[in-house]
Amino acid sequence: MATHLVWLRNDLRINDNSALWAACRQREAEVIALFIATPQQWHQHDMSPRQADYIWHSLQLVQQALAAKGIVMHYYQCADFSASVDYLASFCAEHQVDALFYNYQYEFNERERDAAAGRQLMQQGIRVQGFDDSVLLPPGSVQTGSQKMYKVFTPFSKAYLQRLRAALPECLPAPAARATALPETLPALAPFDYPRAAFDHQQFPPGEAAALQRLRAFCRQPVLDYPEQRDLPALDGTSRLSVCLATGTLSPRQCLHRLLREQPQALEEGRASVWLNELIWRDFYRHLLVAFPALCKNQPFMPWTKKVAWQDNPDHFAAWQQGKTGYPIVDAAMRQMNRTGWMHNRLRMISASFLVKDLQINWQRGERYFMSQLIDGDLAANNGGWQWTASTGTDAAPWFRIFNPTTQGERFDKQGQFIRRWLPELANVPDSAIHDPHGWAKKNNQRLDYPAPIVEHKAARQKTLAIFEAARNAS
Ligand code: FAD
Numbered sequence: 001m002a003t004h005l006v007w008l009r010n011d012l013r014i015n016d017n018s019a020l021w022a023a024c025r026q027r028e029a030e031v032i033a034l035f036i037a038t039p040q041q042w043h044q045h046d047m048s049p050r051q052a053d054y055i056w057h058s059l060q061l062v063q064q065a066l067a068a069k070g071i072v073m074h075y076y077q078c079a080d081f082s083a084s085v086d087y088l089a090s091f092c093a094e095h096q097v098d099a100l101f102y103n104y105q106y107e108f109n110e111r112e113r114d115a116a117a118g119r120q121l122m123q124q125g126i127r128v129q130g131f132d133d134s135v136l137l138p139p140g141s142v143q144t145g146s147q148k149m150y151k152v153f154t155p156f157s158k159a160y161l162q163r164l165r166a167a168l169p170e171c172l173p174a175p176a177a178r179a180t181a182l183p184e185t186l187p188a189l190a191p192f193d194y195p196r197a198a199f200d201h202q203q204f205p206p207g208e209a210a211a212l213q214r215l216r217a218f219c220r221q222p223v224l225d226y227p228e229q230r231d232l233p234a235l236d237g238t239s240r241l242s243v244c245l246a247t248g249t250l251s252p253r254q255c256l257h258r259l260l261r262e263q264p265q266a267l268e269e270g271r272a273s274v275w276l277n278e279l280i281w282r283d284f285y286r287h288l289l290v291a292f293p294a295l296c297k298n299q300p301f302m303p304w305t306k307k308v309a310w311q312d313n314p315d316h317f318a319a320w321q322q323g324k325t326g327y328p329i330v331d332a333a334m335r336q337m338n339r340t341g342w343m344h345n346r347l348r349m350i351s352a353s354f355l356v357k358d359l360q361i362n363w364q365r366g367e368r369y370f371m372s373q374l375i376d377g378d379l380a381a382n383n384g385g386w387q388w389t390a391s392t393g394t395d396a397a398p399w400f401r402i403f404n405p406t407t408q409g410e411r412f413d414k415q416g417q418f419i420r421r422w423l424p425e426l427a428n429v430p431d432s433a434i435h436d437p438h439g440w441a442k443k444n445n446q447r448l449d450y451p452a453p454i455v456e457h458k459a460a461r462q463k464t465l466a467i468f469e470a471a472r473n474a475s
Helices: 016-024 041-045 049-068 081-094 108-123 153-166 208-220 220-231 242-247 251-261 273-293 293-297 302-308 312-320 328-340 345-358 363-373 379-388 405-412 419-421 437-443 458-473
Strands: 003-008 029-035 074-077 099-103 127-131
Touching: 003 081, 003 458, 016 099, 016 127, 029 049, 029 081, 049 074, 049 208, 049 242, 074 081, 081 108, 081 458, 099 108, 108 127, 108 153, 127 220, 153 273, 153 302, 208 242, 220 273, 251 273, 273 293, 273 379, 293 405, 302 363, 302 458, 312 328, 312 345, 312 363, 328 345, 328 363, 345 363, 345 379, 345 405, 345 458, 363 379
Parallel strands: 003 029, 003 099, 029 074, 099 127
Antiparallel strands: none
16 A cells, blocks of 8 residues: 655645645555654744744644544654755655655745755655645746746736636645544644744634634625725734735635635626735745745845945834834834734834834844744745835835835824724823824823834935935945
8 A cells, every 4th residue: 555645834734735635636545644843944934933833733733634534644843954854754764655745835945955855755766746735826827928927016916817817726625534544642742842922812713724714704795895994904804814824724725716706706806806916916925936036045136225225223123123113103013013923914014114214224134023923924925025115126116115104104093093002101192193192292291101203204214215325326
């Protein structure tokens, strides 16, 4: 009897899992699964302890779901990717594995690891098969007329939608249960040798079943209100599925198919297409990683921006991290992330912009800090979002378009509903003054236990324009 091994990574589910499905296709084969935790590597990637904890909880659920299908999931912890390849090779030898199935990860180090694993296993006579699974359409499949990766989102999304309309990617069910007898006890999942940080299980329930439930509920109605609500952080107007997509408790194909089931017109113009557009952004950044691997190695997409003379002000960086910049919308955003591991998309743009365009601090420092805090940390989306905001990336808008944190706050959190949730020290400030509390305090002779703005936006903007212009001229 052949033995098929499914190497689980960021695909912690049994439904619509391409590798698992392929491994189970041969009815007689014995199928086993393996997850290898690599805490040292996670440290290098700044994975947040909350994400590690979400993965750990989801792993237990996927182990149970696999067991219900007659598949044993093994588990091992080692330091890094190199050690994981060694372990995989010895595991395959010990279990007399004939074929390995896995879903691709697109980050540079992950691809190097997979290439090394492939070489090693093929030497051992083991068949190795990889699958595009964490994207709707495989990287490289949506290209310009001259077979190049698009560098701007809008034409990419147009071509992408055309492809989707022509042929929808298939969404696979869970495999049928196998006849294999299971051991009485499943291999124990020791806690990761990694810092732990609790997260709110109500907001981010681990595992596939919870992800599917949230997806269904979101696609029924909230997705239709998404166009108006998605920019308002005080509302719960977005899906909050990012951690599920980042860790693979949910697949983007499941999102697409559920969306189309509830909202059949979503591939055309219209309300439901707005959410689909975000899934396309997600793919766009993954396709970019593959086309431009240097993005994984701290390189800006626009080479000339390497010359920007970033400032190094530790006090400013600490104030930004801690949510003490004196700009209420920025501070509320940072505190939301520090406390919960999640930040609303509009606020990610505002707070990232503040670091780069008001404090002139290198976007890479912000990118790392976000990774270390976010429960949904994802290299492609985070790097893409940071570079977009910093004007070092693929944004079609010019670098001299700079967010004003005060007017952004006024626009998207008019009465300060969101701000008040995270800045209790502003409880007595009236709605009309919530975006300029110090102006109000001065006028009304009040004392505020809240920092004064650490920079003045107008002057900061001028400074940023000057350093970008100098970099542009020097290149
Ligand atoms: P929804 O609005 O419901 O969107 C649905 C899904 O689409 C999301 O779950 C996500 O998978 C994807 N998505 C939405 N917007 C984007 C986008 N702009 N780029 C790529 N994918 C998107 N997203 C992450 O998943 N991980 C990150 O580490 C991350 N870092 C970011 C950093 C910055 C500076 C910026 C500006 C954005 C970042 N994003 C990141 C994108 C976006 O902010 C989050 O995906 C979104 O806020 C998650 O909430 P949601 O699940 O409710 O999203």
